Amino acid sequence: MFYLSGAFQSAHDALSDLLQIQFSSPPASKPVVYLLITDASLIEADEVDGISWPWPRSAYAEAVRFLKNAGASEIVFDMIFTERSVHGLEDDTGFGNAIEDAGVILAKLSSNRQSSMSEKAAENNRLITERFALHVEGADEKMFHDTPYLRAPVSELTNHAKGLGDVKFVQDSDGVGRRIPLLVRSGNRYHPSLSLAAAASILNITSYQMEGSDLLLSGPSVQRRIPLDSEGMARPLYFGDSSIYDKYLLLRVIKSQIRMDEGDAPYYDPALFKDKVVIIGADATELKDFRPNPFNKANDPGAHYHGTAIHNILESGFLVSRYEAVYVLPILFLTSMLLAFVAAKYRATTGFSFTFLLLLLVNGVAVYLFKHHGMLIDMAATSVNLIGCFILATGSNYMVEARQRHFVTSAFGQYLSPDVVKALVDNPERLLLGGEVRTMTAFFSDIAGFSTISEKLTPEELVSLLNEYLTEMCDIIGKYHGTVDKFEGDAIMAFWGAPIYRDDHAHLALLASLEMQQRLEELRGKWAAEGKDQLYVRMGINSGLMLVGNMGSRTRMNYTIMGDAVNLASRLEAANKFYGTHLMISQKTKVLAGDQFTVRELDAIQVVGKKKPVHVYELLGKKGDVAENRLAATLLFEEGLTCYRKGDFVSAKTNFTAVFDQVPGDPPAIEFLRRIEALDKTESQGDWNGVFKADSK
Structure with a gap:
């Protein structure tokens, strides 16, 4: 059956996120605190303190000492120290002593792949983590996936840790971490997750037992029952994103201890950490420890994944899911039979009302069970089934809709792109004048020197050449879901992100432009063999807020885009001629494309009509497809550009000249060398900022 295929899993995930976002109550207590390494901290440590990454482990030892003296209930590192300190063995030894003195819990990572780990290293990791393995009564090995390879901290740290927990991140198909493995099986050993190790230490858990699909944790005066799914995963209740817990800078905690040793006041009051579970992790872009969750699907730190689970264990807050077919299929069958009876006996309006009431009932029960019992039941399949049965029973509206679709397709299919026609068929209201503002990507292209080429061709030859060129280019634009707006002679205007919006519009635009340039190179070989002129095309791409929709009069409309971001894309296409390039993109597009x-x-250029300069880039290719000499030339060029902006023209000239060793005759390097020669000797003084002011479009 369709439900058994797992087709509704994504909908279940989305609806469970919605329930948590809309109906989760704020926690009564906040036992967790995050100490994070941020981008600002990395910069401050490097530029102010002269400490580059990776930081010496003696710095972490200072933080541990501060937190111990502050009375933290647990100190947990969401960082894996798998390599020895670059600052020497004493650095590891000192950190290990601080760990042992404070009773710190460290992180390890399990994997089902050996990767570059040697057999000796794998065996060593197994041995030094052996003492942290748990005895779990009644555990079924089939319930827990085997992850035989462990990456543990170096022995100088692991041997001194109070606890060791696994930081394996389990993500659903959309990349979001909704489940966490509290127990990780490695062969016939069970290891706790980082969250379970921390919570078990706080609660003094001494017994671990599986009762059915529940994990039972027991101690002298406490018991916790945690529901697990068929894969041994727990589903924590998120109270919010990481901002619901207090977050502090690890660097300032380190400096606080140093200041206190020197007799000065600390940056943070130690009382902030008293009786708190302190998780030390990373929130810096460079360190890439982001773990999406229902409240933040982009850039929440991994510490929140473990912090939420710790909070759930301490307060018995895990969710129970009831998405299995044994619970859902009987409901689908009963509601289908009930709706079929009502539809056969009563008019369509009654059937509609009855369907609506059933939808309210099903979803109301789902909300009630979530709020008061922490239970997730199916809403997606049941709602779809109710709606589907109603549609099948009252299909008369289909003919009206079909006639409307036929009218729109016949009226507009001849002169609008298929994507636009589909959008109009799905939403005929789009035929009204006006539009909407959304972030999109605009594309402009123009053939270099086309006027000279066209003068040498007969009208028939010109039309043939243009038709071949435009067809090839438009096919590629369509392949990557772009919309061709219009042609102006040999120029093409296109856009991505409408009428069907896609988050990856910038990415698709760059893929399309690279393929167009590649196809042009192939066509130039063909045209050369035919004795025809070669076509070189300049392209400009920019992303930003644009107005998109039907513009024009009530009798003649054009689905198009407008706005400053569109104009900038046009300016970038023209700006290629200053640098001898063929594919220029804006900084906004670069960022959005990934x-x-x-x-x-x-x-950094100031285009005509703009006061604020924009940083522009030449798109060289996809990662891994660019030749080594081009990459080397790029590094030299950008170093030269940095010197140029600083007014260090001697160093800039040296770097730009060195570009020719990698790419002889590189046009952008030639352009900057020309500018340097043309500069007045006093240009480096005063308000010099290296911004190029384009004096023509």
Whole structure:
């Protein structure tokens, strides 16, 4: 059956997120505190304190000492010290002593892949983590996936730790961490997660037992029952994103201890950490420890994944899911039979009302069970089933809709792109004049020197060449879900992100532009063999807020885009001629497209009609596809650009000249060398900022 295929899992995930976001009550207490390494901390440590990453472990020892003296209930590191300190063995030894003195819980990572780990290292990790393994009564090995390889902290640290917990992150199909493995099986050993190790230490848990699908934790005066799913995962209740807990800077805690040793006041009052579970982790972009959760699906620190689970264990807050077919299929069957009876006996309006009431009842029960019992039941499949049965029973509206679709397709299919037609068919109200503002990506292209080429061709030859060129380019734009707006002679205007919005519009635009340039290179070989002129095309791409919709009169409309961001894309296309490049993108597009492309920063330019300069880049290719000499030339060029902006023209000239060793005759390097030669000797003084002012469009 369709439900058994798992087709509703994504909907279950989305609805469980919605329930937590809308109906989770603020926690009565907040036992967790985060100490984070942020981007600002890395910069401060490097530029102010002269300490580059990785930090010496003696610094962590200072933080541990501060937290111990402050009375923290547990100190937990969400960091894996798998390599020896670059500052020497004494650095590890000192940190190990601080760990033992304060009773610190460290992190390890399990994996089902050996990767680059040697057999000797794997065996060593197994041995030094042996003392942290748990005896779990009644455990079924089939319930827990085997992860035989462990990456543990170096022995100088592991041997001194009070506890060791696994930091394996389990993500659903959309990348969000909704479940956590509290027990991690490695062969016939069970290891606690970082959250379980910390919570068990606080609660003084002495017994671990599986009762059915529940994990029972017991101690002298406490017991916790945690429901697990069929894969041995617990589903914690998130109270919010990491901002619900207090967050402090690890660097300031380190400095606080140093200041106190010197007799000065600390940055933080030690009382802030008294009786708190302090999780030390990373929130810096460079360290890439982001773990999406229902409240923040982008950039929440991994510490929150473990902190939430600790909070749930301490307060018995885990969710119980009832998405299994044994619970859902009987409900689907009963509601289908009930709706079929009502539809056969009563009019469509009654069927609609009855369906609506059933939807309210099902979803109301789901909300009630979540709020008062922490239980998740199916809403998605039941709602879809109710709606589907109603549609099947009252299908007369289908004919009206079909006629409307036929009208729109016939009226507009001849002169609008298929994507636009589909959007109009799905929403005929889009035929009204006007539009909406959304973030999109605009594209402009123009053939360099086309006027000269066209003068040498007959009208028939010109039309044939243009048709071939435009067809090839438009096919590629369509392949990557772009919309061709219009042609202006040989120029193409297109956009991504409408009428069907996609988050990856910038990424798709760059993929399309690279493929267009590649196809042009192939076509130039073909045209050369035919004795035709070669076409070189300049392209400009920019992302930003744009107005998109039907513009024009009530009798003649054009689905198009407008706005400053659109104009900038056009300016970037024209700006290629200053640098001899063919594919220029803006900084906004670079950021939105992600890190899968290799670019070269060209300049900061002030285009015509703008007062604020924009940073522009040359798109070189996809990551891994750019030749080594091009990458080396890019580094030299960007170093030269940095010197140029500082007014250090001698160093800039040296770097730009060195570019030619990698890419002879590199046009952008030639342009900057020309500028340097043309500069007045006093240009480096005063308000010099290296911004290029384009004096033409």
